[in-house]
Amino acid sequence: MDPHKPIISTEKLSIGFSGRGREAPKTVAAGIDVSLKSGQVVCLLGPNGSGKSTLIRTLAGLHPPLNGEISLLGESMAQLTNKDISKKISTVLTDQLTIGNLTVRELVSFGRSPYTGWFGSLDKRDTQKVEWAIESTGIASFVNRDVLQLSDGERQKVMIARALAQDTPAMLLDEPTAHLDLPNRVSIIRLLRKLSHNTQKAVLFSTHELDLALKAADHLWLISLQGEVITGTPEDLVLDGTFESVFEKDSFVFDRATGSFKLHEPSKMPIYLYGNEVGVFWTRRALERAGYKVKESNGAGLEVKVQQSDDGFQWIVTEKGKGHRKDSVQHLLSLLHDL
Numbered sequence: 001m002d003p004h005k006p007i008i009s010t011e012k013l014s015i016g017f018s019g020r021g022r023e024a025p026k027t028v029a030a031g032i033d034v035s036l037k038s039g040q041v042v043c044l045l046g047p048n049g050s051g052k053s054t055l056i057r058t059l060a061g062l063h064p065p066l067n068g069e070i071s072l073l074g075e076s077m078a079q080l081t082n083k084d085i086s087k088k089i090s091t092v093l094t095d096q097l098t099i100g101n102l103t104v105r106e107l108v109s110f111g112r113s114p115y116t117g118w119f120g121s122l123d124k125r126d127t128q129k130v131e132w133a134i135e136s137t138g139i140a141s142f143v144n145r146d147v148l149q150l151s152d153g154e155r156q157k158v159m160i161a162r163a164l165a166q167d168t169p170a171m172l173l174d175e176p177t178a179h180l181d182l183p184n185r186v187s188i189i190r191l192l193r194k195l196s197h198n199t200q201k202a203v204l205f206s207t208h209e210l211d212l213a214l215k216a217a218d219h220l221w222l223i224s225l226q227g228e229v230i231t232g233t234p235e236d237l238v239l240d241g242t243f244e245s246v247f248e249k250d251s252f253v254f255d256r257a258t259g260s261f262k263l264h265e266p267s268k269m270p271i272y273l274y275g276n277e278v279g280v281f282w283t284r285r286a287l288e289r290a291g292y293k294v295k296e297s298n299g300a301g302l303e304v305k306v307q308q309s310d311d312g313f314q315w316i317v318t319e320k321g322k323g324h325r326k327d328s329v330q331h332l333l334s335l336l337h338d339l
């Protein structure tokens with residue numbers, strides 16, 4: 001039996017815009033049957049304009065579906081009030097924050113408004129939730145600042161803290177890592193994973209960072225430009241080719257062996273690269289950037305062995321039985337260029 005119970009599920013859902021005035025109606029995606037379950041982190045991925053924001057807003061009850069059904073903890077969303085929904089789903093959207101004259105702490109406290117009303121006072125439990133959200137997102141050092149005086153990354157963390165304070169079974173986040181630097185991205189994703197696994201929250205977040213999504217998500221929802229939503233475990237979607245087909249572009253090659261996109265198409269000779277693991281990792285990058293095809297099995301005419309000693313890294317290049325020793329990647333590239 002699946003231990004994860006569905007928090008939000010959809011049946012034959014169509015999302016898009018019904019068209020106002022002279023605007024034509026637009027279906028963004030249709031036939032969506034998905035289920036966001038407790039204790040799972042789901043990542044929503046798709047090319048620009050595929051409908052990630054529209055899907056998140058529709059599932060959060062902020063945008064009407066064109067057709068089909070959304071259930072929230074077994075109840076039809078159409079029957080629920082905004083207040084009912086806000087006790088079950090918290091959102092972090094990409095809209096700019098425009099209200100000022102409000103401190104960070106006050107904004108995070110608004111996360112409690114489904115329970116207290118907009119101007120209601122916080123009881124002990126509410127205050128604890130707010131403090132916990134502030135601590136968990138690492139924003140304690142600027143809680144008294146006006147929210148209009150924040151950097152994009154600081155504001156992003158504050159909006160996540162507000163959603164955490166709301167303490168709902170489901171959290172839906174549209175590009176929550178968009179403005180964050182690498183350490184902050186990692187700590188926010190770690191926090192979402194921890195929350196989901198320790199408190200059985202269902203977390204759905206969209207992102208353009210495919211590497212991060214492949215590492216962090218228990219499940220992926222891929223939305224294609226053709227308006228189809230395909231779901232599965234990240235590794236299955238990579239291995240069956242779905243992942244690369246959704247992001248297919250002429251100049252863009254997804255390498256299943258390394259789980260990353262290649263910027264450069266190989267045009268030069270193959271090289272057999274082996275030796276010290278860390279050295280091989282960074283050498284591979286440099287060789288691929290320079291246009292060489294890196295192979296992991298012997299048989300290429302040229303061999304590069306990376307080794308590490310007290311003097312640092314060395315590269316031993318063997319070509320037609322002749323060996324050359326180099327002491328930096330730069331010198332290695334120069335030698336290969338001259339061969």
Ligand SMILES: Nc1ncnc2c1ncn2[C@@H]1O[C@H](COP(=O)(O)OP(=O)(O)OP(=O)(O)O)[C@@H](O)[C@H]1O
Pocket residue numbers: 017026028046047048049050051052053054055
């Ligand atoms: N108000 C609107 N009326 C009509 N079409 C819209 C409206 N807002 C967005 N769209 C269109 O709906 C489609 C989906 O947009 P959406 O913003 O959901 O995509 P997205 O996947 O979030 O994109 P991105 O990765 O660029 O943020 C796009 O083709 C967009 O142009």
